[in-house]
Amino acid sequence: MTETFEKVEDIEIRLLLDALYHRYHYDFRNYAMASIRRRLRQAREQLGYPTISALQESALHDPDILPILLRYLTVQVSEMFRDPSYFQAIREKVIPHLRTYPSLKIWIAGCSSGEELYSFVILFREEGLEERTIFYATDINPEALAQAESGIYDLERIRLFTENHRRAGGKTSLSDYYHSGYNRCVFDKSLRRQVVFSDHSLVTDQVFGEMQFVSCRNVMIYFDRDLQDRAIGLFKDALPRNGFLGLGAKETLRFSAHANAFRDFVREEKIYQRAGA
């Protein structure tokens, strides 16, 4: 009984994802099922639909529901300098290499609401590399991109950001970069001088330039294996030999079809370097 029901629900989920693709060209069809299932159940319950199919009908006929569904389907949890040791490793081990380039392109793939982007810009400013760098911050969710571009965060989060920045070996005070009021803090617009924000999908879009560093953390955990391979294939194409790829703390290239195209650079921080060929 239960099993039959579950199967029906999986069919409904596939149909809903198909609908979103055909109607709006948002392609979640190769997202990891376990998490998609959980989030669509949440959406169904919280939005008050009896079934996923009913939610699908609304999604097809009412475009206003799209941004709401995107909030469920794209996870937006991040913090500045999340995993401080990752940024410390970039500062100590990657930056010395990047210094040797006259100009740099850095891609924050799946930048969500921008916390990781600002972490990179601040780090590069501290290291004197900001001026020669262009940062590409991309995401599929326009709401998240708009938030990233605004650089506004809840004041209550700033303590964690500050502590992370310090633990990442920050050479300045984080408070140099924002002003606060009304329980919010607004990051200085000069931090966006070198940034290009863009709508880009790792599922359906192509590479748009040669990068020296791609940081894509905790984005591909929501992809299935095939889609993860596609995304890593993009990074492989975007990175010249010795270019760097940073993943989330618990992600790995071990199970990827492109594992051989990269070698460990800082193994414990999941920083990889593009191998030759």
Place this chain on the structure above:
Amino acid sequence: MMDAAGGAVIIGASAGALEALSLILPELASDFPRPILVIVHVPPDKRSVLAAIFGAKCQLRAVEAEDKEPIEPGVIYFAPPDYHLLIEDEKTIALSDEDQVLFSRPSIDVAFESAAEVWGKSLTGIILTGANHDGAQGLRAVADAGGTALVQDPEGAYAPTMPEAAIAACPQARVLSLESIASYLQGIAS
């Protein structure tokens, strides 16, 4: 014992977890036929040492789970701090950044519910000591999917809240001492 090779064991624990798990995991022989997933609440900013501790204590291999890792029998997988752990149908690990559930990430409920969908009847879910209610709904999901539900006897638990909540949500669960849970699992192997 039904389908010993195809199934899995999932364990949830919080306050007092280290001591409780120390009475169970080292008892399992190196040919234990199922994977063992262990969800313990650990502070988000810490590197977890659980896999290292139990790797040294146990006859089974113990690892901190990584995303997309295939789940193999006879391996103990610890959920990493600050991620939810879910299971894909093809029996691989799926990590997630989604919001905390009951103030927890990893959430025992999330992992148990996901494992129940994948393994159904051949899953054994075990709730041990802990000071909150996480795991109660998850254990219920294990039982509802036809799996075996075990709970550490709250009497002897370091923190009885979690086993008590699990028993309340899942009255059909068997309530056992840690030693009996260890023997039960040894029984799966034989």
